[in-house]
Amino acid sequence: MITLTAMKWAPPFAAGQVRDHRVRWILNEVDWSYRVRLVDAPTMKSAGYRHSLQPFGQLPVLEEEGRPPMFESGAIVLDVAMRAGRCIGGEGTPERAAAIQWVIAGLNSIEPFLFNVAEVEYFMDDDAVKDARKPVVRALAKERLAALEKARDGRDWWVGNTFTVADLMFASILKVARGLDLLGDLPALAAWQQEILARPAHVKAETDQRAEIARHSPADMRYDQVPKPPA
Ligand SMILES: N[C@@H](CCC(=O)N[C@@H](CS)C(=O)NCC(=O)O)C(=O)O
Structure with a gap:
């Protein structure tokens, strides 16, 4: 049996976007059953969790069972797809190479730009720094997204003629862009994303995550019990 770790609770801007939705999504696509283990903040930050599950x-x-635990949402998505032989082209084919390439491009060349915008928007307290940084990070993110849309070139599927992990990863990554209102100038990319997100495997993934978050509250995360790092 597969066990997937997810958060007991997440703030509203993150509900539906916490990265375990990517793993739920690919598991649903390949029809592998799994159970979810909900964790709070002290558990995630504990030495035992870091040592045995996620550094x-x-x-x-x-x-x-029978395998070492795996972290990194992109690695898990690729591994599940390859082992299931689904959503990633055939072994050794140009399609598989392209699907891997685009997954890494999403994680390496798009997501960090969106994270910079998210950090300013959601986590920066100093208003003066925020006001100065915001237009810079937004412009850089928009430039990347425009280049991405140019590369898509109107295709329905990122690779070949069917759904692959490349579609999954870009549609997932673009959730952050949508939440930050970065897709307004790119209506075709936004429409493409909505079509991919309408896949039943994703709808179930997001619905399940949101339901678990809705059943809990910030108190359940026990943030106040996370040991402070040494000053
Ligand atoms: N590169 C990692 C990023 C993992 C990550 O940022 N996870 C977030 C949830 S989406 C998390 O655990 N946040 C809680 C924290 O950092 O305390 C991946 O893709 O798995």
Whole structure:
């Protein structure tokens, strides 16, 4: 049985976007059953969790009997797709190479630009720094997104003639862009994303995550019990 780690609770801007939704999504696509282990902040930040599951005290983590636990949402998505032989082209084919390439491009060349905008928007307290930084990070993110849309070139599928992990990863990554209102100038990319997100495997993934978050509150995360790092 597969066990996937997810958060008990997440703030409204993150509900539906916490990265375990990517793992739920690919597991649903390939029809592998799994159960979810909900964790709070002290658990995620504990030495035991970092040592045996995720060195950075984050999630998702996929645990499976007979295999070492796996972290990094992109790695898990690729691994599940390759083992299932679904959503990633055939072994050794140009399609598989292209699907891997675009997944890494999403994680390496798009997501960090969106994260910079999210950090300013959601986590920066100093208004003066925020006001100075915001237009810079937004412009850089928009430039990347425009280049991405140019590369898509109107295709329905990122690779070949069917859904692959490349579609999954870009549609997932673009959730952050949509939440930050960065897709307004790119209506075709926004429409493409909505079509991909309408896949039943994703709808179930997001619905399940939101339902678990809705059943909990910030208190359940026990943030106040996370040991402070040394000054
Ligand atoms: N590169 C990692 C990023 C993991 C990550 O940022 N996870 C977030 C949830 S989306 C997390 O655990 N946040 C809680 C924290 O950092 O304390 C991946 O893709 O799995």
